[in-house]
Amino acid sequence: MQYLVSVIDDTAGSANPEEMAAISAFNVRLKAEGHWVFAGGLAAPSSATVIDNRGEEARFTDGPFVESKEYLAGLWVMDAADLDEALRLAAEASKHCNRKIEVRPFL
């Protein structure tokens, strides 16, 4: 079972060096224990572009699709047996990256 583990941020800063180191060490462990599928940090929401090509021609809009105080700063995709395991991993992830985390199952 795969879970999207999203990092929620409300400050406009990337991870500091200490946080980066903790995240890297955590990622090494995720790989060793077979939970790692993917992980990555994201640039600021202001760098986003929204595309809508459902009509006659593609339309591009500057900025994120939803403006909010809190935004997606990065993500993991993790393999876990069930939600309990995913929550345990996410609780650790929150500690290491020093941010709030949302866990959501893939269909």
Add this chain to the structure above:
Amino acid sequence: MSVADVREAITQAHREEWATVVASLTRRFGDLDIAEEAAAEAFATAVRRWPADGVPPSPGAWLTTTASRKAIDRIRRENKRDDKQKEARLLHDDPPEPLGAIGDERLRLIFTCCHPALAMEARVALTLRMVAGLTVPEIARAFLVRETTIGQRITRAKAKIKAARIPYRVPSAEDLPARVSGVLAVLFLVFNEGYLATGPGTDPVRHDLTAEAIRLTRLIRALMPQDGEVAGLLALMLLIEARRTARVSAIGELVTLAEQDRGTWDGALIAEGHRLVRERLAVAAAGAAPGRYQILAAINAVHTSARDVRDTDWSQVVALYDQLVRLDPSPIIALNRAVAVAEIDGPEVALAAVDRLEFKLVGYHAYHATRADLLRRLGRSHESRTAYDRAIELAGNTAETAYLTRRRDQLG
């Protein structure tokens, strides 16, 4: 067997077997929704069949077998129009559970229904439906919420359990203490809603809810006899429930602990509660630190040990509150401690302690009610009246409002 006997047998089977039937079907079919529906159908079949066929020798086994057949029927029906996915469940049929594991089976169900990833109100509704076997209309009535709302809460919770794969098992040892306390929080919420029912036009004490909470806590106690906080919560509920009839007067007014007719307290419940508290005290003496429910139960044991309010060992009560404050430094605990302090050090000292809580408790009726009483005892009638006014405005329980109003109107 008379019609009344059969009806009683069905009621008893529902009380004793519902959770086991739902739990074992959930285990077998991996789906709470199927388990719930099949269990309900099995009981409906019993209502139709038992009056004519007689009560089966083992009602629990009959109900589980009947419910399993209903579940398989439903899965086959759905498979005719759905994919083959569900058929797999029938093929990978688990061997029947050994009898000794049935206790664990209900525990799994409880832990799943009280999972921390579900909203508190969903946990409450789900636990009352799946474990206690209350119907949706019964839960809706108990919480004064529309049936559709309760139905939606349960449906959404079941969908999340499925989609997010909330596991159907007793949590691992490292998660267990936190998860048990989550289960106890659900049960205590149900109990408190019964004990301090809110809303105009409701009975001030909803015995159906307090009784259900006690029944479920007894079940968990039977399943986890070593857990101190489970024992503590059961003792706490019993010692509060023992005073139920004394707590509301004939005209529907709250009767405070000091004014209650202690002769009407339920001696059997108090004895059982005291036994549990003594059991935990023995364990605590051996070095295990008691949790908050055990300390709250001990406080209630001190109160229920006094034949007259003047015999109350208030220094013991304050000492227990001191212990509780170290564990849970919440302003509500500090407020309750101040009430006990008033009996030893007088209302002036207590009022100073209460006033320090203003910032945190200004929206809480008991803060104003406590202040009002202390100000009254200090002869500061004008300030007392203002505090009573505020307490009455904020109180939701009809018996409490009636009591506060009378006390206010008696001020000189």
